[in-house]
Amino acid sequence: MNNTELTLMEIYDKLFNYYGPQNWWPGDTDFEIMLGAILTQNTSWENVEKAILNLKPYLDPYSISKMDENILSVLIKPSGFFNVKTKRIKNFLGWYEQKGFSVNVLREMKTQDLRDELLSVNGIGRETADSIILYAVDKPIFVVDAYTKRLFERIGFEIPKDYDSIQELFHSSLETNTYLFNEYHALIVIHCKTFCKSIGRCENCFLNNCCNFYKNK
DNA sequence: GCCTATTCCTCTAGAACTAA
DNA sequence: TTAGTTCTAGAGGAATAGGC
Numbered sequence: 001m002n003n004t005e006l007t008l009m010e011i012y013d014k015l016f017n018y019y020g021p022q023n024w025w026p027g028d029t030d031f032e033i034m035l036g037a038i039l040t041q042n043t044s045w046e047n048v049e050k051a052i053l054n055l056k057p058y059l060d061p062y063s064i065s066k067m068d069e070n071i072l073s074v075l076i077k078p079s080g081f082f083n084v085k086t087k088r089i090k091n092f093l094g095w096y097e098q099k100g101f102s103v104n105v106l107r108e109m110k111t112q113d114l115r116d117e118l119l120s121v122n123g124i125g126r127e128t129a130d131s132i133i134l135y136a137v138d139k140p141i142f143v144v145d146a147y148t149k150r151l152f153e154r155i156g157f158e159i160p161k162d163y164d165s166i167q168e169l170f171h172s173s174l175e176t177n178t179y180l181f182n183e184y185h186a187l188i189v190i191h192c193k194t195f196c197k198s199i200g201r202c203e204n205c206f207l208n209n210c211c212n213f214y215k216n217k
Numbered sequence: 218g219c220c221t222a223t224t225c226c227t228c229t230a231g232a233a234c235t236a237a
Numbered sequence: 238t239t240a241g242t243t244c245t246a247g248a249g250g251a252a253t254a255g256g257c
Contacts, residue, residue, distance in 0.1 A: 041250045084225070084251085125251050146249070 006210050008173045011155065012180070015187040018206055022186035025135035027052075030103040031061055033136040034096075037128050038088050039079040051079035061101040065093040088123025095121045106137045115141070126163045134185070140178040142170040143185045147192035154196060154213035 006014075027033035032052060039048045054075040058064055064072065073086040095117065099105040106114055111133060118129035130143045144166045153159045159166055174180060195205040208214040 079227090082226090088251085123251070127250065 006155070008152075008170060011152075011207070012174075012184050012187070014207060015191055016183065019187055019190055022183055022190060024182055024186040025131070027135075029059065030136045031101075032059055034092070034132050035059075035064075035089065037131040037135070038092060038123070039076060039085060040131075041085070041088075041125075041128060048079050051076040061093055061096055064089065065097060084123075091121050091123050103137060107139070111139045111141060114139070126167075130167070134178065134181055138178055140176045140181050142167050142174070142181045144170070145185075145189075147188050147196070148185070151188055151192055151196050154211055155207065156210075156212035 025033045025036060026049075027036050035055065036048055036052060039051050052059075055064070058067060058075075069086050069090065072089065073082045076082050076085055076089075079085060109117075114133060114137065115129055118124050118132060119126065124132075127143060127145055130141050133139045133141045134143055144163055149159055149166065157169075159169070170181075170184075174184070191207075195202070195207075202208050202211065202214040205211070205214070
């Protein structure tokens with residue numbers, strides 16, 4: 001149910017036509033993407049890039065898993081929450097080691113099983129788990145974040161409160177396609193950073209003619 | 218057991234203020 | 238008036254505590 005005449009696919013087309021392909025996630029390796037998914041929690045991507053730059057000489061799971069926690073926390077300091085994130089990275093690597101540090105092992109798992117296992121790791125929540133599954137493991141799962149809720153609520157969709165219900169809304173409305181989910185989430189992020197900020201820049205937004213938030217201003 | 222509110226910690230954007 | 242600096246509120250995901 002929604003209060004807009006547009007479908008989720010039509011909104012995707014509008015975003016894609018305006019911004020073009022985003023080709024996320026910005027990482028050189030699958031492992032870098034996984035780390036980035038943890039480091040980007042509560043932080044802007046610019047600061048994550050600084051932390052990843054510090055980690056570049058050690059960017060393989062073996063090196064990071066052996067690294068002293070104090071050193072790791074210093075290296076990831078630019079991304080904020082460095083003490084918390086150090087523990088989360090170590091927890092994740094403890095789980096990843098059981099998989100032989102192999103992304104191919106993850107690819108062979110059923111998506112739901114993989115997600116359940118990731119969520120059982122202390123420090124990995126829904127958004128982080130889904131980001132890893134979509135962008136590092138290349139499995140089709142829609143990543144929901146605060147931008148997603150804000151954008152579609154403003155447009156006029158009746159967005160459920162809980163994460164899984166929002167995700168189900170997208171899964172049931174869109175083709176199950178890794179590239180589509182990848183691009184859609186990236187486009188939502190860039191749109192919310194450009195126009196649909198907490199204080200919206202609606203006057204210049206190309207979606208304002210179909211946005212309830214703008215019409216009711 | 219499930220749901221909600223609070224806490225954690227740091228950065229950023231924007232507002233407010235000061236000095237030239 | 239402008240430029241530079243300082244201050245403040247808000248954003249962000251996950252864990253945890255507390256209430257139902």
